[in-house]
Amino acid sequence: MLLPVIKQAGNFFNPHKLHTLNHHGDYFQVAGPLNIGRTPQGRPIIFQAGASADGKKLAAQHADAIFTHQESLAEAKAFYQDVKSQLEIAGRHPDQLHIFQGVSVIVGDSEEDVEQQYQTTAALVSVTDALNYLGRYFEHHDFAQYPLDAPFPDLGSLGQNSFRSTTDEIKRNARERGLTLRQVALEAASPRPRFSGTPEQVADGLQQWFDEKAADGFIIQGGTPDTFPRFVEQVVPVLQARGLFRHEYPGTTLRASLGLTTPANQFAQ
Numbered sequence: 728m729l730l731p732v733i734k735q736a737g738n739f740f741n742p743h744k745l746h747t748l749n750h751h752g753d754y755f756q757v758a759g760p761l762n763i764g765r766t767p768q769g770r771p772i773i774f775q776a777g778a779s780a781d782g783k784k785l786a787a788q789h790a791d792a793i794f795t796h797q798e799s800l801a802e803a804k805a806f807y808q809d810v811k812s813q814l815e816i817a818g819r820h821p822d823q824l825h826i827f828q829g830v831s832v833i834v835g836d837s838e839e840d841v842e843q844q845y846q847t848t849a850a851l852v853s854v855t856d857a858l859n860y861l862g863r864y865f866e867h868h869d870f871a872q873y874p875l876d877a878p879f880p881d882l883g884s885l886g887q888n889s890f891r892s893t894t895d896e897i898k899r900n901a902r903e904r905g906l907t908l909r910q911v912a913l914e915a916a917s918p919r920p921r922f923s924g925t926p927e928q929v930a931d932g933l934q935q936w937f938d939e940k941a942a943d944g945f946i947i948q949g950g951t952p953d954t955f956p957r958f959v960e961q962v963v964p965v966l967q968a969r970g971l972f973r974h975e976y977p978g979t980t981l982r983a984s985l986g987l988t989t990p991a992n993q994f995a996q
């Protein structure tokens with residue numbers, strides 16, 4: 728719906744610019760007009776999460792951004808290149824979709840400080856909690872039925888209908904490293920953050936992934952209440968000094984902050 732407000736002429740609403748859906752489906756029908764104006768972003772931002780083949784294809788065709796997670800730089804670069812190439816196949820410019828890697832960080836004053844922060848957090852997770860956490864990836868499978876210190880069980884296709892890319896990675900990692908169920912569960916519930924170290928070391932890691940086209944940006948995840956204050960106060964200034972992070976917001980919307988263009992209004996005249 729478009730509300731062309733023209734204060735000088737005393738116009739708030741032009742009924743000729745009201746666009747209705749007039750949807751008639753098998754289960755419901757609706758005219759569709761709203762009593763609110765168009766969002767300044769043009770439309771809400773569409774995020775796609777996941778790394779399956781179907782998920783990447785969906786993102787390339789429709790999404791503005793992807794929230795994903797790869798364990799290594801090589802895997803992240805391969806994912807990035809694959810998605811960007813699919814954008815071109817879908818008739819879109821590579822810059823029309825941003826890829827955000829979800830990364831956990833620990834910012835410390837020294838290696839000892841970083842290790843202490845990690846161990847403090849990891850100690851809070853019990854094996855029971857870890858098994859429950861692992862189970863949610865595999866369609867809430869009950870892992871308590873297996874011996875903890877035996878090799879990770881063969882689950883067949885379990886997990887293909889939930890977090891497919893994540894469960895595939897868990898299975899592959901367990902198989903290649905010969906992990907037990909206990910080890911897999913604890914690593915899943917309290918993984919050691921890849922980007923850990925002093926502010927400069929964390930910034931180095933993020934810059935490498937960005938420079939080598941493994942990500943367009945990052946979604947920072949933290950395990951303790953002081954993770955984000957430490958990142959903002961210590962890492963962001965390093966990134967700003969390197970010209971990798973803004974000093975001011977470019978606009979007032981999330982779309983502007985992410986550097987995404989505003990989609991054209993098909994009804995504009």
